[in-house]
Structures are given as C-alpha cells and as structure tokens.
Amino acid sequence: MTARHPWSRYVAIGDSFTEGIGDPEPASPGGHRGWADRVAEVLSSQVPDFAYANLAIRGRLLQQILDEQVDAALDLHPDLITISAGGNDIIRPGTDPDEVAARLDGGIARLRRDGATVVMFNGPDIGGTPVLGRIRGKVAIYNENLHTVAKRHDAIVADMWALRELSDPRMWAPDRLHFSPIGHQTIARMVLDALNVSHDLEPFEAEPLPRQSWRQARIDDIGWAREHLAPWILRRLRHQSSGDGVAPKRPEF
Template sequence: MSDRHPWSRYVAIGDSFTEGIGDPDPTVPGGNRGWADRVAEVLAHRTDDFAYANLAVRGRLLGQIVDEQVEPALALRPDLVTVSAGGNDIIRPGSDPDELAERFDGMVERLRGGGATVVLFTGPDVGMTPVLGMVRGKTAIYNENLHAIALKHGALVADMWALRVLRDPRMWAPDRLHHSPTGHATVAAAVLDTLDVDHGLEPFVPEPLEARPWREARVEDLGWAREYLVPWVVRRIRHTSSGDGISPKRPELQDVVEHRSDTP
C-alpha cells in the first residue's frame, strides 16, 4: 500500500449509507460521521491541501442521486468520487436491477468523463437481516451489473458482498438497515484498501456471540418492528422519505479536521 496518494478533491455522493446514518456524532457536520468522513480523514492526513465534500442524503433513490447530486459533484471538479446508489430502489417491490444498472452506467460514464477516480460499492450480503434479506437475489444481480460497469469505465469497486464480516450483527445499527459505528469504520478500511492507501484502521475480529434465549430474541424483534419497520412501511405507503427536507451535510469542498483515532 502507498503512504501518499494522488487525490486532493474528494466528493462523496449517494444515500444514507454515504451520509453516515447509524454513526451519530454531534461534533461533525450533519451530526453523523460515517465511513466517508473516515476515509476523508485518512486521505487528508496523507497529503497536503486536501478537501472533501459529501452530497449524500438519506432516502435518495438512484434517479434522485443522478438528478440532484451528479452535476453539483462535477462542478466541484473532484479527482476522487465515491458513489453508492440504488440500494433504496432495490428494496422497493417491483424494481428491476437490470434497469437500475442501465441508469447507473450512464452516471458512472459522466463521473469518469471528468477524469476523476470513481469508486463504486456492491451491496452487502444481507441474507440474515429481516428486511434486506428479502431482496438478496436482486442485490446479487445488481452487484454483477456493477462489476461490469466498473470494468467498462475503469472504475474501482469496493466489494461489500465479499466483506463477509458485514454479516455480523455488530456491524449494524439498532434499525438493522444502516451500519453501526463499527460497521462504518470497517467499510472505511475496505474503501482505503480499494484505493491502495495505507491506514491505521485495524480489522474487526469478532468474538463469538453468546446464544440468546428464543423468547428474548423474539421480544427484541417485536420492539424493532414497532420502532423501525412500521415507520419504514408507512413511509413507503405515503410515498415520503426519511430525507425529505434534509440537505447535504458538506455541500462544498472543505478542509478535513482530524478526528479521534479509530479501530473498527
């Protein structure tokens, strides 16, 4: 891996995954830190005159990311772009991973047209989670399309499906839809590995989880359904989004303030 790197203008686009939901931190813009902030912190430490913007907004569909974030991102003249999009589409009934990939292809072509290094993300293997597990097959098809798109346009892939540690429940926030701080730190390490940049983020080595009584687990499942699943379903019915009224947390390129040290 390299201690130095060639990038000085990093722009992240996407949805809640890139915004950092699940990793609350009142000391950072937007109140959520996330993997992209962590990546930016490491990159800023490895070069001079580095700046970072994050245009991601929770709940955004692929079409909204294309329409709302791509042009503002290109206007910032980035030399590095990370883009994760389509996850919110995949979990919606009736969505077609092949049709989504066609639009993603055009987005990557535009981002690469500016000469930036572009990093894509496959979806993780979430067969063990209650909501996301229902779309495991569609996620796998979408992932194969993303690999083909990356090959076509010379983009990099941070392969979340291959990152098997993400199947550990400690990788996930209480809502079981977003990554926990440990999960975000693990994703950050994977992105830096993809970029071949040296970092001090140590791998998460899970200790075996104790078996839980069946009744205790079911009570927790019911509590999760009331607090997180029902509101999610209601938003789908009402055609509303958790991102309604939310603005990007870092709409302009800014210097990166060094944060506390991390271990996933």
C-alpha cells in the same frame, strides 16, 4: 515513509449510507460521521490542502442522486468520487435490478467524464437479515451488473458482498438498515484497501456473542418491527422520505 496517494479533491455522493447514518457524532456536520468521513480523514492526513465534500442525503433514490448530485459533484472538479446508489431502489418491491443498473451506468459515465477516479459500491450479502434477506437474489443480480458497469468505465468496486464481517450483528445499527460505528469503520478500511492507501484504522476484533434464546430473539424482532420497520413502511405508503428537507452535510470543500 508512507507513500502519498494521488488525490486532493474528494467528493462523496449517495444516500444515507454515505451520509453516515448509524454512526452518530455530534461534532461532525449533520451529526453523523460515517465511512466517507473516516476515509477523508485518512486521505487528508497524507496530502496537504486536501479537500472533501459530501453531497449524500438519506432516502435518496438512484434517479434523485443522478439528477441532484452528479453535476453538483462535477462542478467541484474532484479527482476522486465515491458513489453508492440504487440500494433504496432495489429494496422496493417491483424494481428491476437490470434497469436500475442501466441507469447507474449512465451516471458513472458522466462521473468519469473529467478523468476522476470513481469508486462504486455493490450491496452487502443480506441473506441473514430479517425481511431484507428475501431480496438476496435481487441484490446479487444488481451486484453482477455493477461489476460490468465498473469494468466498462474503468471504475473501482468497493466490494461489500465480499466483506463477510458485515454478517456480524454488531456491524448494524439498531434499525438493521444502516451500519453501526463499527460497521462504518470496517467499510472505511475496505475502501482504503480498494484504493491501495495505507492506513492505521483498527480492525474489528470479533468476540463471541452471548447465546440468545429463541424467545428473546422473537421479542427483539417484534420490537424492531414496531420501532423501525413500521415507520419505514408508513413513509413509503405516504410517499415520504427520511431525507425530506435535509441538506447535504458538506456541500462544498
């Protein structure tokens, strides 16, 4: 018989990663499923009257998450909270990973106030990613800070950097900024393992990728830059966010 986990009220907070962008599912609230929904589905199958809320909104910066979502999460009296925050700050030019982590530290202290289990996410290794690969060192510094924050507040780290499967391009959505359904499934498995919760989520069985010519790779890069990178840069210049006007997909239990 499978041992039951100890949680009954789960709240997920964060940005597009936690909202589930890249994992479209018309039947899910907001039209996206994502790793958090997948984790909640497993947790709910093992505990009666399990409750799940997801307050994450795409495009949110760390301070917006701290200001808009932390108190709203605590008001739901959860015993399990996941938070992924700071990634949108880190990818912006000129941000200081030490300063971002220091602000997150205060947020984790607040989330731990009532004794809930808190799961934090560090950043994946983006060394092989076009454009974003240039800030690999910045992400690594942020990650080291997050391990210190987690130790200080007795939080759990869902270690994305160690999840080497994420280097496979099939783990990423066409925009190369969000994860694909396969990526979200892989991350859900990792989170459940970090929580020591048994599950039967299928692992990704990697098959060899077909060889791609240098010319075709460059054509794909140009298409990606035109379709995804340029609009992202334009929103930054206009001080717009993909989350403008978007509400949480699961604001209550």
